[in-house]
Amino acid sequence: MLPRGRPRALGAAALLLLLFLIGFFLFGGDLDCERSQQGGEWWGGGVAGSLPYSLTPRVPPDGRPRPRGAAALDGDLPAGYGGHNSSDCDPPRPRPRPPKCELLQVAIVCAGHNSSRDIITLVKSMLFYRKNPLHLHLVTDAVARNILETLFHTWMVPAVWVSFYNADELKPQVSWIPNKHYSGLYGLMKLVLPGVLPPDLVRVIVLDTDVTFASNIAELWALFAYFSDKQVIGLVENQSDWYFGNLWRNHRPWPALGRGFNTGVILLRLDRLRQAGWEQMWKMTATRELLTLPATSLADQDIFNAVIKEHPWLVQPLPCVWNVQLSDHTLAERCYSEASDLKVIHWNSPKKLRVKNKHVESFRNLYLTFLEYDGNLLRRELFGCPCPLPPGAKQLQRALARLDEEDACFEFRQQQLTVHRVHITFLPHKPPPSQPHDVTLVAQLSMDRLQMLEALCRHWPGPMSLALYLTDAEAQQFLRFVETSAVLSARQDVAYHVVYREGPFYPINQLRNVALAQALTPYVFLSDIDFLPAYSLYDYLRASIKQLELDGGRKAALVVPAFETLHYRFSFPTSKAELLALLDAGSLHTFRYHEWPRGHAPTDYAHWREAQEPYRVQWAADYEPYVVVPRDCPRYDSRFVGFGWNKVAHIMELDAQEYELLVLPEAFIIHLPHAPSLDISRFRSSPTYRDCLQALKDEFHQDLSRSYGAAALKYLTALQQPRGPV
Secondary structure, rough: OOOOOOOHHHHHHHHHHHHHHHHHHHOOOOOOOEEOOOOOOOEOOOOOOOOOOOOOOOOOOOOOOOOOOOOOOOOOOOOOOOOOOOOOOOOOOOOOOOOOOEEEEEEEEOHHHHHHHHHHHHHHHHHHHHOEEEEEEEEOOHHHHHHHHHHHHHOOOOOOEEEEHHHHHHHHHOOOOOOOOOHHHHHHHHHHHHHOOOOOOEEEEEOOEEEEEEOOHHHHHHHHHHHOOOOOEEEEEOOOOHHHHHOOOOOOOOOOOOOOOOEEEEEEEHHHHHOOHHHHHHHHHHHHHHHOOOOEOOOOHHHHHHHHHHHHEEEEEHHHHHHHEEEOOOOHHHHHOOOOOEEEOOOOOOHHHHHOOOHHHHHHHHHHHHHHOOOHHOOOOOOOOOOOOOOOOOHHHHHHHOOOOOOOOOOHHHHHHOHHHHEOOOOOOOOOOOOOOEEEEEEEEEEHHHHHHHHHHHOOOOOEEEEEEEHHHHHHHHHHHOOOHHHHHHHEEEEEEEEOOOOOOOOOOHHHHHHHHHHHOOEEEEEOOOOEEOOOOHHHHHHHHOOOOOHHOOOOOEEEEEEEEEOOOOOOOHHHHHHHHHHHHOOOEEEOOOOOOOHOOOOHHHHHOOOOOOOOEEEOOOOOOEEEEEEEOOOOOOOOOOOOOHHHHHHHHHHHHOOEEOOOOOOOOOOOOOOOHHHHHHHHOOOHHHHHHHHHHHHHHHHHHHHHHHHHHHHHHOOOOOOOOO
C-alpha cells in the first residue's frame, strides 16, 4: 500500500538527519578547486574533457618526475585523462545539471539468493536520493528472477520499471573464458550487455550489486555529457595497485592503462559500442591475452582494461567519488580524504563489510542505514515529474478512497487492502528432489516466535515453507539468527519468505498464502509455528498419502489431531502410546479443550484413542483442524487478519469443495505454551474488535453463498452459534 500519514514522514525526516550526520563526519572536507570565486559549483579538473579525483600520484613509482599533462604511470593514457592529483588547480568547468525527469536506464547482473538480497540494499539507496524515473534492466538467473519479480511486483514503487533478461541464455557467450573470480560466469556478463539490452537503448549505467549510493543517481547520468565523440565507456580509476603486478611474487595481472579502471560503476554508450564492433573487439582481446594468461582474476574488469589499454580513446575517466572502492588493498583514502562528498561506496572485496579499512565503520554505517531502512517509505511519488503508478496501484488507491475513515472497522478494511512487500526465499534454498507423495510443512511466524524454529527443524526432517512477518531491520536480525544457529544453517530445504510489516494487524492468512504458494511438493501440511509435530509424522504422512491413494484424484484433507501442554518443559512423546499416557496423567490435553472445544471436537478424540485406520468425520460449525491437503487447495481468505476465524473459514471452503475430512490414527502435533499475542489480547478486551470480526464473518458467508449456491446453505448455522474465540 502506498505510504501516507505523519509517522512515515517523521521516519523519513529522522533518516535524513541520520544520513546528514553520517555524511558530515564521513564525507566532510573541502576541495581547493571545487568552487569558483563566485561561489558556484564546479568540477575541478585538468585539460578539457577530463574529470577530477584521480588517484594517480604526481610522482610515479619509478621516482622519475614527468611534465604536467604527461602520463603519470606506465602505459599510454588517453588525451584529456586527469592523470594528476586533484590538488592541481586548473581552470574549473561547470558541473553538469542532472536531467529533469529524464528516464534513467540502469543495468545490473544478479544471480542467486544472496545477490538478490544485495540488490535490494542498492535499490533502496538509489530510490532514497533519486528524483528521476528509473528503468532497471536485470540480468538474472531463474532463482533471482523469481525472487525479484515478486518483490518489485509487491513493492509497487511509482516511476520504476523493471525488465528481466535470462542470464542462463548468455552463458555460452562467456563460458569459454576461464575465470578465477568468486562471481563465476555471472561476473563476465557485463561484457555482453550491448548485445543483450534493447537495440534502441542508447545509454545505460551498469552497477555491481555491492555498491551503495550516497547521492542522486541523476548526477552520475549527467556525466555522459563529458564524453567526446569517440568515448564509449565511463569508468573510475582502480583504487589499488593490482594492475601494477607487485602485490606478491609472480603476480601477473592483465594489461591495463596505468592503474587501470574498476568496473563496479560503468557508463556505457551502447549505440557507439555497437557501431564500433564491441563484441568482436573484446573477444579478440580476450582470446589473445588468454594465450599467455591462464584466466581472468577480476572477471569482466580484466577484459575491459585490456581493451582500454589497446584503445585508450574509448574511455572517459570519472571522478573517484563515483566508485570509492573498499577492497583489501584499497588506496581509496586518497580519494575520500580530499573529496567534499562521496557518491558511491563499492564493497569490492569477498569480505564485503568485514574488509580491513581504518574508516570502514563509517562506511558500514551508511550501508546498514539502507539495509535496515523501511522500504515502504520509498513508495513515494516523484515531485514535478510525470509519475505513472505501478500496475494495480490506481485500483488500490480507488479502493482505499472508498473506505470510510469514520467506520469503526476502518483499520480492518484498510489492512485487507494492504499490499505487503514480499521477499520469497530470503535465504539460500535447495528444494528436495521431486517425490510423488512428499509433504511440505507450511506455517507463518513473527519475530517473537523465532525460538520455535530450531525445535521444529529437529521434529520435522522434511521440506518447510515459512512466511515471516518482519520489518526490514528484523529481517537482518533473522538472517544473523539463522547464520549463528548450527541447526538452522544446516537445513537447505527450509524456504523462508519475508513479508514486510505494514499496518496495525497481523495478516495471518496473507502470510499463510505466501508460504503455501511457495511450497514445491505435491502435498502440504498446514500447521502453525507453535506446534511441534510427532518425530515420525513426516514419514507417516507420506506413507498415508500413498496408502490412501490420494494421488489418484481422491479429494481429501487428512486431519492431524492437535494436543497442548501447559508446561514449558516436558518430555515429548515418541509414540501414540506415550502421548495417551501423558493425556491420562493430565500432562497433555486436547487442544484448547478448556477455551474453545468446538474448534477441534469434530476430530472425535475418543474414537482416535482406539482407531487403527483413518476414519472420516463431518464438518461442523467452527471446526478448525490442522490438515494435509494437495498443494493446489483453496487459498486462505485474506480478509481475516489478527485473531479469529482465519482457519475456520478455510476449512469451511474445503468442505464446500467436497474435500473428505479423514483423521489419521497415528498422527499428532502438540502446542507449546507462549505469551498471548497482541491480536488475541485485542480480541478479548475490545468489543469493537469482536463486532468487526462478526461483520467479516457475515461478508464471508455472503461470498461463500455466491460462489457455491445452495450447497452453502448449511453454513448459515456457523454464524448463528454463540461468539467465542476461534
